[in-house]
Structure formats: structure tokens, C-alpha cells
Amino acid sequence: MMHKKSQPIFVAGATGYIGGRLLPRLLDAGYPVVALARAPEKLKDRPWAQHANLTIVKGDVLDSESLAQAVSGCRAAYYLVHSMNPGVEDFSRTDRIAARNMAAVAAEANLEQIVYLSGLGEEESELSHHLRSRTEVGNVLRQGSVPVTILRAAMIIGSGSASFEILRYLVERLPVMVTPRWVDTPCQPIGVRNVLHYLVGCLENPDVVGDTFDIGQPEVINYRQLMQVYAEEAGLPTRWIIPVPVLTPRLSSYWIHLVTPVPAAIARPLAEGLCNPVVCRENRITTLLPQELFDCRKSIRLALDRLKQHRVETSWTDSGAIPPAEWSIPGDPSWAGGSLYTDSRKIVLESERGDIWPAVSSIGGQVGYYYANWLWKIRGLMDRVCGGVGLCRGRRNDDEVYPGDAIDFWRVVAVNKPGVLMLSAEMKLPGKAALMFRLVQLDDQHTELQQIASFLPRGLLGILYWYAVMPFHHYVFTGMLRGIADASGKRIITGPEKF
Structure with missing residues (x-):
């Protein structure tokens, strides 16, 4: 293990919501880290930016040359890239190209493992564009010669995540909500701290290499229940939730755009994904990488505590390039x-x-x-x-x-x-x-x-x-x-x- 910890771990998506939280935890665990960023200046002032084991590299997963240079000499890689943002019209095509580049350079660099955070959803069902793209990226990565560990998660509950921000603003601002039918869709959320534990643990246990795991809290709930739990934890009165059949994902995204900080371009694919049941089919990883799994109530409580203390590590708003001025x-x-x-x-x-x-x-x-x-x-x-x-x-x-x-x-x-x-x-x-x-x-x-x-x-x-x-x-x-x-x-x- 000490020999392996002398080789760097590569992180693609270092400035994203999960990547920005994973980096300091890898450094705390003793791993040298190479962080890829299109805009390295976004990382240079972070509290851990001057860590002796951190190397920040300017590059892009869409640029094979810069990607290959960054991956060279690394032992394993985290692939935390997703192009679903207002600046990318056909994000699924962009994601395919980026995943092919990652698979190719990983093979050239003889990496031992790629760890990819994907989305829950049954492949045999009619998945939303967003979830289908997440699944497709995993399949593209697996076409390469490097073993890929895939963690499939539903909604991640944590301060600053896009899904949590939608939940927070809808519940706090609307005592009465007219919602689409997806409000009763079953889901199995997971707290961001639990996600990070699994991600770091994938480097520690050889039994997870090359396999796919569903990750989530123990209980299955629906979004209506999630909203009521949030209201209780935030000290708000019970919310009146009225589902109607006429609200399409497009109309839902416009409503989310007006009520929450999340723009319609991001809200629409997320709203489409809410129509799909996202429930874990198996829980093998709980034995391989044991930890205390928080239920949605505790995850929401922890996220609210972070907000109150002004200690939000990363946010969905962090993604994207810094505009030149x-x-x-x-x-x-x-x-x-x-x-x-x-x-x-x-x-x-x-x-x-x-x-x-x-x-x-x-x-x-x-x-x-x-x-x-x-x-x-x-x-x-x-x-x-x-x-x-x-x-x-x-x-x-x-x-x-x-x-x-x-x-x-x-x-x-x-x-x-x-x-x-x-x-x-x-x-x-x-x-x-x-x-x-x-x-x-x-x-x-x-x-x-x-x-x-x-x-x-x-x-x-x-x-x-x-x-x-x-x-x-x-x-x-x-x-x-x-x-x-x-x-x-x-x-x-x-x-x-x-x-």
C-alpha cells in the first residue's frame, strides 16, 4: 500500500461539485494527486491548494494531448466529468467524446483503475436523456482496457448540490406546491459524505476494481416525503403538495428556474430524470466498504448545518470556465x-x-x-x-x-x-x-x-x-x-x- 501511495491519483473534474470535495480527502488520506482543470485559477486559492502532494494541471478531457500528459505516471483515475450545463447544447455527444479520450489515454498510461460516479436508473427502462448519458459514459469507459469501477447514485444530498438546491428553494419558498406526478416517484438518495467515503475507499479495496455498485441510503422514499422531511428539519410548517398530470418536465424546468437558483437548461434534464425510479438493485458495497449510511433526514440536517455555518465546500455554481474580462x-x-x-x-x-x-x-x-x-x-x-x-x-x-x-x-x-x-x-x-x-x-x-x-x-x-x-x-x-x-x-x- 505504501508503494501504491507513492504514485499519483488523477482527478478529472477537479473543479466540480464532487471533485472539489474529493481532492482534500485524497490528500488527507496520503495520496499524491494530479488535478485536471480547464481553469486552474479556480483552485489556486483553496485552503489545500498549496499541499505538497497536489499538482494542478491545466487541461481538458476533450483535448487528448493535454489529458495524456496529465495522466502520465498516475496509478488510478477518478472520472467526475459531466457536460450538463447551460453552455453545452448536446451534452451527451460531448460526454461520449470525452469518455473515449479518457479510456484511450488511461490505456496508454497503463492505469490500474478508473473510478466513475454515474447515475441510478434501470437500463432496460426508458431513461431520461441525463441518466442515459451517464450510463453511456460508463459503457464507453469500459470499452477500454483499464478496469472501471462504477458507482451509481441517485440524488446526492449535500449543501451546494443542484438537486439539493432545487429541493431547498422549492420547500422554503412555496408552502403550497403544485407539482408533476414525479413527486411520488421512488428514489434512494445518498448523503455527499457517504459518496466521498465510497470514492476514496475504491482505492483501498481491490475487490471493487472493475465492478459496478449501486450506492444509496438504506430506505426507499419518494420526493413528496423528501420535501416534508426537509420542511421538518428546516423548522417549516407542513407543505401542501398537489400533484397534477399536466406539468411536463419542460414546464417543470421553467417553474424551477423562476423559484430556485438553478437555470432551466440544467433544471430540465434533472426534472426529466425525476420521472425515473432510482432505487438500488443491490447493496454489496456496504460490505466491501462499510460505513454509517445516513438516512435522508440526517443528510439534510448536515447540509443545513453547513449552510448555517457558511461552510459550503463546493457548489453546483462552481462549474464552467471563468469568463475572460x-x-x-x-x-x-x-x-x-x-x-x-x-x-x-x-x-x-x-x-x-x-x-x-x-x-x-x-x-x-x-x-x-x-x-x-x-x-x-x-x-x-x-x-x-x-x-x-x-x-x-x-x-x-x-x-x-x-x-x-x-x-x-x-x-x-x-x-x-x-x-x-x-x-x-x-x-x-x-x-x-x-x-x-x-x-x-x-x-x-x-x-x-x-x-x-x-x-x-x-x-x-x-x-x-x-x-x-x-x-x-x-x-x-x-x-x-x-x-x-x-x-x-x-x-x-x-x-x-x-x-
Whole structure:
């Protein structure tokens, strides 16, 4: 075992919901890890990013060359990749190509094992597109010469998972729910901690290599019962749940989009999957890798505790590339002959910049935007109605911020603590927008807080949009700077003013 622990373990999908939680647990178990990421900057500021046994490699499972270089020299691999996100139209085709690449490079690298987290569902039944794609990926991986261990899970209950977020927001916001018939579909959820135990254990027990296992909690329930259990654990009154036959997965996804942070593009395949019974056919893994299996009540309780303590390790919002926003940096030339509009304001505070940074880095989510939050809420509602992400996503962590994090309808592009925070807008816009905060230490007792809003319009509509919202800038942005000063408890020396 000591010899085997000297060889690295490869993780594809390191920035995803499960991958981001598996990495520190593998490191704690003593394994050297090679983490593949399209955007390595999403990992560099994590608490475990500087671990001596961790190597972060830039690459993509769709790029065979970069994948082969990353896998070379590793003993085993975790394949935690799934392309079901708003930016991928035909995710099943993308998943097939990626799985073929993984199987091929694994064979070339002479890996001992691939561990793949799949979805529950009977192959002989009419599976949803989402579950069918998960099953197909497992079959593609098995066509290679490297043994594949497949863990099949239904709904994973954990703070930050897409399925749990849908459950949470539906139950918390709707005392009366008109639901599709799938609310009575049997399912066998599993807590995220139990999933991680099984994943790590697959490296420890040779009896699991090359086999398929169903993983889930001991009891079989339905989604109606799951909603009532959540309400009880959250201290909410009993929810009235009324199933009707007319709500299709498409209509359900639009309703989920409006009520929860999960966009329709992700909600639809998830809603389709809820129509399929997802129950374990066997439980052999409970003997091979024993652990305490949490029931849904305890899993929900643990997830709620994490949310209350602001200790959400990873979130479904973490997936996807960090959008480039170089065009928004002051001093850059206009791109492609277009016009770059900026609104730059500053304020000087009697403080060191490290004392102001916590207020800057806490923006959004429950804290809000320090001024005229009602206007931000209206803008978020408008975006949601238009199919955008709105303000529902909030923040994964109220205290820390990392590149790639989602903050309401913003994506964190860059963090340079305690100097720079750059956000790129993901709301529906006729152009590209960014918001940057920069803290400049003037002397030992004074710091200048700069706030720079940038907009690169797309066509005439983009130009008209900029001039339409410009009258609100003085009201909102000036108030925001004063609000940050108040939240920091620091005296204003000059400003706010434009520069």
C-alpha cells in the first residue's frame, strides 16, 4: 500500500461539485494527486491548494494531448466529468467524446483503475436523456482496457448540490406546491459524505476494481416525503403538495428556474430524470466498504448545518470556465474598433486596505450591495424572467471568495487579496459587463477604494442600454462606496467622486 501511495491519483473534474470535495480527502488520506482543470485559477486559492502532494494541471478531457500528459505516471483515475450545463447544447455527444479520450489515454498510461460516479436508473427502462448519458459514459469507459469501477447514485444530498438546491428553494419558498406526478416517484438518495467515503475507499479495496455498485441510503422514499422531511428539519410548517398530470418536465424546468437558483437548461434534464425510479438493485458495497449510511433526514440536517455555518465546500455554481474580462481593465485599447464605456468612482478612507477588504469581498449574497438593494432585486427579477441567472444563486461562502465563484449574477474573474476583486456579469445583457474594486494604499493611514464599472456594448441595443442605465449609476455606485465605508467602520476623507 505504501508503494501504491507513492504514485499519483488523477482527478478529472477537479473543479466540480464532487471533485472539489474529493481532492482534500485524497490528500488527507496520503495520496499524491494530479488535478485536471480547464481553469486552474479556480483552485489556486483553496485552503489545500498549496499541499505538497497536489499538482494542478491545466487541461481538458476533450483535448487528448493535454489529458495524456496529465495522466502520465498516475496509478488510478477518478472520472467526475459531466457536460450538463447551460453552455453545452448536446451534452451527451460531448460526454461520449470525452469518455473515449479518457479510456484511450488511461490505456496508454497503463492505469490500474478508473473510478466513475454515474447515475441510478434501470437500463432496460426508458431513461431520461441525463441518466442515459451517464450510463453511456460508463459503457464507453469500459470499452477500454483499464478496469472501471462504477458507482451509481441517485440524488446526492449535500449543501451546494443542484438537486439539493432545487429541493431547498422549492420547500422554503412555496408552502403550497403544485407539482408533476414525479413527486411520488421512488428514489434512494445518498448523503455527499457517504459518496466521498465510497470514492476514496475504491482505492483501498481491490475487490471493487472493475465492478459496478449501486450506492444509496438504506430506505426507499419518494420526493413528496423528501420535501416534508426537509420542511421538518428546516423548522417549516407542513407543505401542501398537489400533484397534477399536466406539468411536463419542460414546464417543470421553467417553474424551477423562476423559484430556485438553478437555470432551466440544467433544471430540465434533472426534472426529466425525476420521472425515473432510482432505487438500488443491490447493496454489496456496504460490505466491501462499510460505513454509517445516513438516512435522508440526517443528510439534510448536515447540509443545513453547513449552510448555517457558511461552510459550503463546493457548489453546483462552481462549474464552467471563468469568463475572460481583460477588455474591462482600464488602459486597454478599445476592442475590434468598438466603444468601451466605463464609470469610475473613488473614495479615500482613513484605514489600511486590509481593514476594508472584508467588506469588499463580502459583496452580494445575504450582505447585498450596501445601497439600493431593492434596485438590485428588481434587476435580478428582470434577468430571471428573461431566462438569466438573477440574484438567486447568492454566494457559496459569505466570508471567502475565490476565482470562479458565483456571486448572484456575477462570476468572480480575479481575486488579489487585499487589493483587487473583479466580477464579470452573467446576467442577460446586450454586451459584456464587469465590475472591479481596487484598493490602493496611499500611505500608512489612508486607502483609496476605486470602483470601476465597464461595459462593452453589442450593437446599437448595447449602446442604448448603457445610456438608459447611466442615470442610475450616480445613485447606486456612489451609495455603494459609502455603504462599504460604513460596513468597514472607517472615516471618509474625500469622495465619493468620479475619476
